[in-house]
Amino acid sequence: MHSKNLELVLKALARRLDEEGIPFAIVDGLAVRHHGYVRFTENIDLLTTTEGLKLIHEKLVGRGFVRRARGLRKKLRETEHGVNIDVIVAGEPAGAGGSPVVYPDPRAAGFANVEGTRIPKLPLLVAFKLASGTWGHRAQDVADVQALIRIHRLPRVFARRLPAALRPKFLELRDEAGRQREME
Numbered sequence: 001m002h003s004k005n006l007e008l009v010l011k012a013l014a015r016r017l018d019e020e021g022i023p024f025a026i027v028d029g030l031a032v033r034h035h036g037y038v039r040f041t042e043n044i045d046l047l048t049t050t051e052g053l054k055l056i057h058e059k060l061v062g063r064g065f066v067r068r069a070r071g072l073r074k075k076l077r078e079t080e081h082g083v084n085i086d087v088i089v090a091g092e093p094a095g096a097g098g099s100p101v102v103y104p105d106p107r108a109a110g111f112a113n114v115e116g117t118r119i120p121k122l123p124l125l126v127a128f129k130l131a132s133g134t135w136g137h138r139a140q141d142v143a144d145v146q147a148l149i150r151i152h153r154l155p156r157v158f159a160r161r162l163p164a165a166l167r168p169k170f171l172e173l174r175d176e177a178g179r180q181r182e183m184e
Contacts, residue, residue, distance in 0.1 A: 005081040006030075010044055012064075013078070013085070014117045020059045022052045025106035025118035027088065027128060029144075034119045037147040043084040047106045050089055094128045095136030100165040101127050122152065123161040130166045142173070149177045 010030065017024045025048075026034075029041030048056065053073065061067065061076065065085070068075040074087040090106065093099035104110060110124035120128060126145055133141035148154065156174055159167040 006042070006044065006083055009078045009081050009083040010117065013044065013046070016060060016064075017048075017052075017056075018116065020055055022048060022055045022059070023106045024048045024052060025111050025120065027103070027120060027125070028086075031119050031125050032129075032144045032148065034114060035122055035125060035148060036151045037144060039144070039147070043086055045086050045088060047088045047090065047103055049105055050091070052106075053087055053089055056087065093135070094131035095134060095138070095141075097135075099131045099135035100163050101131035103128070122148070123158070126154075126158075126170065127162050127166055130162070130169050134166070134169055145170070146173050146177060149174050150180075 010026065014024070014026075024046055026044065027047050028045035029039065030044060032039065033041070056065075056076075057073065064079055065076050066079055067073070068077050068084065074089070076085040076087065077083065078085060088103050090103050092103050094101040094103055104124075106118050110121055111118040112121050119125075126148060129141040129145045129148075132138050133145065154174060156171060159170045159174070162170055
């Protein structure tokens with residue numbers, strides 16, 4: 001999939017969600033890109049509310065968006081470019097059950113409006129990624145945090161902006177990034 005298609009679909013999706021009054025934010029790979037780490041991603045991870053998911057199915061599914069498989073309410077596909085959209089509902093844990101981080105309402109203060117799309121601010125994005133990498137065992141999310149630490153030269157005190165359960169992992173990754181910089 002070409003990243004241009006992803007950007008086109010994101011803009012069109014954001015416009016449609018706004019028109020329908022559906023609260024949303026973009027999380028995961030595209031949010032990481034916004035914060036300066038450009039990496040390959042082929043889908044859009046969309047955070048919404050329970051009511052937002054219901055409205056997506058009422059207003060968008062069958063009108064340029066389809067379910068990727070029967071019975072899958074949170075796995076959609078944009079039909080023109082074939083872009084997959086994974087929906088996350090506010091209140092779900094980041095990573096897996098047992099995670100101390102739950103996805104908040106996309107209208108919460110931890111998000112910023114960027115060119116018509118809500119994106120998590122850096123502390124919230126790092127919290128999502130650390131939780132997903134730790135409790136969801138997703139290596140890419142840990143790698144994303146490592147990259148964000150390097151790009152932004154995040155100091156150790158940044159850990160104070162994260163939930164307590166995530167601070168040790170952040171500090172471990174931060175210290176490792178520091179050692180890597182020293183070797184360069």
